Amino acid sequence: MANLKEVRNRITSVSSTQQITNAMKMVSAAKLRKAQSAVISLRPYADKLQHILRDLCSVADPSQAIFSTQRDIKNVLIIAITSNRGLCGPFNANVVKKVTKEARETYKDYKVSVISIGKKADDFFRKSDLHIFGSNLPRRLHMLYDNLNYESVASVASNIMDNYLEGDFEKVILVYNRFKNASVQILTSEQFLPVLPPDTDGESKLSTDYIFEPTKEEIVEELIPRSLKIQLYRAILESYAAEHGARMTAMHKATDNCTEMIRDLKIKYNKARQAAITNEIIEIVGGAEALKG
Amino acid sequence: MKLEIVTPDKHVFSGEVISVNVPGTEGAFGVLKDHAPIIATLKKGVIVVIDENKKELAFDIGGGVVEVLKNHIIVLAE
Numbered sequence: 001m002a003n004l005k006e007v008r009n010r011i012t013s014v015s016s017t018q019q020i021t022n023a024m025k026m027v028s029a030a031k032l033r034k035a036q037s038a039v040i041s042l043r044p045y046a047d048k049l050q051h052i053l054r055d056l057c058s059v060a061d062p063s064q065a066i067f068s069t070q071r072d073i074k075n076v077l078i079i080a081i082t083s084n085r086g087l088c089g090p091f092n093a094n095v096v097k098k099v100t101k102e103a104r105e106t107y108k109d110y111k112v113s114v115i116s117i118g119k120k121a122d123d124f125f126r127k128s129d130l131h132i133f134g135s136n137l138p139r140r141l142h143m144l145y146d147n148l149n150y151e152s153v154a155s156v157a158s159n160i161m162d163n164y165l166e167g168d169f170e171k172v173i174l175v176y177n178r179f180k181n182a183s184v185q186i187l188t189s190e191q192f193l194p195v196l197p198p199d200t201d202g203e204s205k206l207s208t209d210y211i212f213e214p215t216k217e218e219i220v221e222e223l224i225p226r227s228l229k230i231q232l233y234r235a236i237l238e239s240y241a242a243e244h245g246a247r248m249t250a251m252h253k254a255t256d257n258c259t260e261m262i263r264d265l266k267i268k269y270n271k272a273r274q275a276a277i278t279n280e281i282i283e284i285v286g287g288a289e290a291l292k293g
Numbered sequence: 294m295k296l297e298i299v300t301p302d303k304h305v306f307s308g309e310v311i312s313v314n315v316p317g318t319e320g321a322f323g324v325l326k327d328h329a330p331i332i333a334t335l336k337k338g339v340i341v342v343i344d345e346n347k348k349e350l351a352f353d354i355g356g357g358v359v360e361v362l363k364n365h366i367i368v369l370a371e
Contacts, residue, residue: 038302041304042301042302044297045369048297048299048360048367049358052358052367052369055360150302150371211332213332213334219333219334222334226371
């Protein structure tokens with residue numbers, strides 16, 4: 001039976017696919033651990049910065065700072081953070097969908113531009129009819145992932161801030177996957193600019209008299225850009241960790257599916273083999289009978 | 294007196310110290326025990342720390358901010 005050979009070929013190809021998906025799962029697991037520790041090591045810094053800002057805001061009015069003044073919104077910039085590579089389930093598609101939805105529904109009355117960090121979003125939005133912003137932004141933002149560190153992200157953030165100050169847009173939104181655990185990513189869209197005043201909860205009216213050096217207004221002016229850079233850096237790190245989590249889960253499922261498929265194919269193969277043998281026996285017996293007669 | 298130096302990438306230092314010298318934007322200053330609460334921005338320079346064993350440690354920073362409150366010093370460096 002010709003079928004026999006076909007099934008054997010399928011088994012070989014499926015099991016080599018399984019090897020690949022399994023290897024990718026391992027690689028993602030290792031990368032996930034690294035990415036996770038990067039997120040965790042950023043946390044103390046981010047928390048302390050937030051803490052100082054909150055202390056400051058209870059004594060200084062932050063709403064006058066350049067990055068927190070509300071302006072009339074005409075142009076909106078959406079920063080889409082995705083991965084460079086695929087094969088991670090609905091990870092990238094979710095971001096793309098969310099950005100499209102924000103642009104077409106929430107901000108449909110404004111002029112919306114998109115910049116993408118990560119090749120996947122880049123590929124999509126380049127083909128879509130959404131306006132891509134980027135005349136004076138650093139090109140090739142996906143290169144960030146090659147060597148993910150604070151300095152490179154900070155320079156992108158300050159570039160966006162400069163453009164914001166020049167009045168190219170009045171509102172900036174970040175859309176990315178937040179890392180919860182290896183199998184759960186939370187799709188998030190948060191406001192980047194103008195800065196939302198930190199929650200003072202009303203309770204922490206600063207109890208201590210701080211000495212400020214230089215003045216508190218100047219410190220606020222200095223700290224807000226820094227916290228923005230941290231916000232972007234954190235979003236990218238979260239997304240990076242989430243990407244590997246998503247890929248790990250996707251590849252795990254793929255490996256399981258391969259095992260399932262191989263089992264089914266093996267049964268099919270054995271059935272075909274049995275049928276072939278039975279057929280052969282019938283032929284031989286039939287032949288012998290014919291000779292006798 | 295407890296000192297913590299953190300950067301976005303890692304926790305650089307954490308522990309008991311005797312004195313800390315930081316490069317403030319308005320001029321360098323030292324922090325000893327029971328210093329008044331202060332929030333100050335820092336410029337590029339070197340933080341000199343004397344730890345409990347009177348050993349001198351130095352950290353290069355490219356700017357940042359320092360908060361001193363109740364014998365707890367937090368340096369957010371870059």
